[in-house]
Amino acid sequence: MFKSLPEQAQKVSVTIEDRTVQVPAHWSVAAAVLVQDMDSTRDSPVTGAPRAPYCLMGVCFECLTEIDGEPNQQACLRQVREGMVIKRQCGARRVLS
């Protein structure tokens, strides 16, 4: 669905849904996920409908993702980091994790 323009960039290794990939260090988590051709980044807790980032600026909250074990992270506002573990968020969050 998306590809990156040729640019020199330092890369980091992140794991997205158990797949380890190299992405430019300055990318947001949302950008990293979109380039992997993942259809959706979470399931809506109301009906389970698949959802993906919509606004990419922190307003719509569609990109809620589990990052390094922490749920409800807005992927568009988080920068990738070496060794980051990114997982889709399915269903409602548990109050105590």
Add this chain to the structure above:
Amino acid sequence: MSADCDLVVIGAGPAGMAASVTAVELGLSVVLLDEQRAPGGQIYRDVEAPGLARPAVLGPDYDRGKALAAALRSTKLEYLPDTSVWQLSRDLEIGLHRDGRARFIKARKVIVAAGAMERPMPIPGWTLPGVMTAGAGQVLLKSAGIIPTGPVVLAGSGPLLLLLAWQYLRAGLKVDALLDTTPLGNYFSAAPMLPKALTAPGYIIKGLKLLVELRMSGIRMLSGISRLTAMGHERLGSIEFVRGSRTEVIPTKLLMLHQGVVPNTHIAVAAGCEQDWDTTQLCWKTRCDEWGATSVQGLFVAGDGAGIMGALASEHTGRLAALGVAYTLGKLGGAELQRRAAPEHSARLEQLRARPFLDTLYRPAEDFRLPADDTLLCRCEEVTAGEVRLAVGLGCAGPNQAKSYTRCGMGPCQGRVCGGMVSELIARERRMPVGEAGFYRVRPPLKPITLEQLANAATD
């Protein structure tokens, strides 16, 4: 809690950057908070990053952000990027969140320069993966140098949509179609405002140049689109549109929607600032005077967050707000205030000359503002427009009651996306002015925060 600083500025876009620099020049201690990792807001997003040939793709206007960011970097203030504001109280106590830790700071004055957000475009299927805003496309381009691969359709109305198509063209990508939903009647209503718009520095010429280049590129551009549907099972597969009497389907995996931008009033609403519904721009605006002073004492707004005005006018209102704040803190007298403010006022007015034309030309059609019954209105809680209409029929009097009846507005976005639509829809159903129908009450925390972080913040 005693004040930590003279002024906290929320938002490091053009208004916030200009306000911060001017405030420091006037002798104030300033803390600048921003959610992004670098200054620029959305319009100048990642302008400091040395990407490959970015100006060549993004256009020369983007460069203005570099000068603003450079001025910011050489100014003595406390700049906190990657920082979310989860609370702004009436007595200007700010709850902020950074690097997994929350804390409070207290300001003597606050300028909220939170900018604009995309106006939602609630078409059937708009929540399918593969449907995004044109703004999202620009963020990917500016901050990561990412462009679509396969088929992409742009649809909607407004200069940003044309700009994105043009930027993609310069990056080597021809979009499959550009569907313009601008109501054809708008061209007639807007025509009388064109002469004044032509006196605004460069706007119209730039727009025309863009259009000519797009037309010459051979991109399929269709106007007068009256209906649009995103279709697919679990992700976008195709879009269907109606133009005149013809219906057509285009297979595509990516649809970028845009019908203008509206002020992001969320923080100001949460702080208790009075809002007004602008019947021309069809959006809520924080009520403020010529300095940006709101109904909450000590709280000012500047930039697109105060009313859509564009990046250049935003700078001027940022400086005016800083001047207003400095005056209320006794840093300068009335005569000096007027002397410094005069050029900012006139520059601002000059930049605004194209607005009546643009606002009229790109006024979105009602069908694209108030969706059909079976279309989702609240994305977070999956509430359809029909459910809200039904609730009104059952006695629901306003947006806050709609929350109880339907859960509309109670999801994670707290009504940022659906708020304006719900106000308009309820006003329409109850046959009253939108201003009277009102807006959601917004309560902190405005951004996700854990109880642990909250508890630690209180004891720090």
